[in-house]
Amino acid sequence: MALRHVRYVFFTAAVLPLSVQAQQQPAQDAVCIAHGGAGGYAPFSSMSSFTLALSMKPDYIETDLQLSKDGVLVCIHDLSLEDQTDVEDLYPNRYTNVERNGQTLKRWYVNDFTLAELKALDSGSWFDPKFKGEPLATFQELIDLAKGKVGLYPETKDPDFYAARGLDINEALHELLKKNGLDTREGQKTTPVIIQSFYEQSLKRLRELGGDNYTLIQLVWFDQWNDCMTDKGLDRVATYANGVGPFLSMVLPPNESRIYEAHKRGLKVHVWKAHEAFPPARFPNRKSYMKYLLDDLHVDGIFTDRPDEFPAVEPAATSASRDEKSRT
């Protein structure tokens, strides 16, 4: 893994109370997680975005995953296609009516289309007309791009939806990783794999399928605070996962003790995303803000749509010089 991301925390002593220092563990391998690839510059989770991200040398490339009708893992955030593709034009009658809050909504579910049908969609124009015609990417295509060069950080989306259809998106992910030799720690030597999900059951299923071979991150939204971020919640998460992935605002002061409490339990803390809550006035740019998250709050990883802005830290840097740099 990139040495440039090795963190040193010598100056902690100057800024944190003793009680907190005692709980703190140095994050020696903080990671840059390219969110949807370079999602700030190209259509989220597209091959254009992944390819650009790779050139920015992150530690991991992140993608959301959905499952096609013919069982192919596709890189797309939403369960349905209407927001990011021209599905309504291409397949006007292939929708499902969904009742929500007294309204009937039309939904074109990814899972109702074969890969060949999905590949015919334009999933680039929503981002910028210059990406018109960009096809949806498969997870296999991302693996082919990334293998041996960068880690993979897939997210199992909507496992409950798939389970209700008799499908197991967790198993589909495990089988694909296995097919690519990425289901063992040995196989992951040059392509480490971290799997994330908001769904506890998904992570537990992956533990069942892959044993300890996958590093698992429990994503956390505000309504999961009690289950995942309180002392008791963190105790619980530590029984089935290797870390938590809270929305950034959830662990900013005055809640930074959650990071220290996670570390005490051996859990990593990967926050998303760097541009959320960005940036308090004292930080001139995203890079200095990320330095603060890493150096002062000691998060272990940051999901960012702009991996080129992830702060590089020279291993030899002293606490004072880094502190100086991060404030200029």
Ligand code: G3P
């Ligand atoms: O995977 C981190 C973050 O992307 C989780 O939220 O909804 O953007 O996938 P979401």
Ligand code: CA
């Ligand atoms: Ca995601």
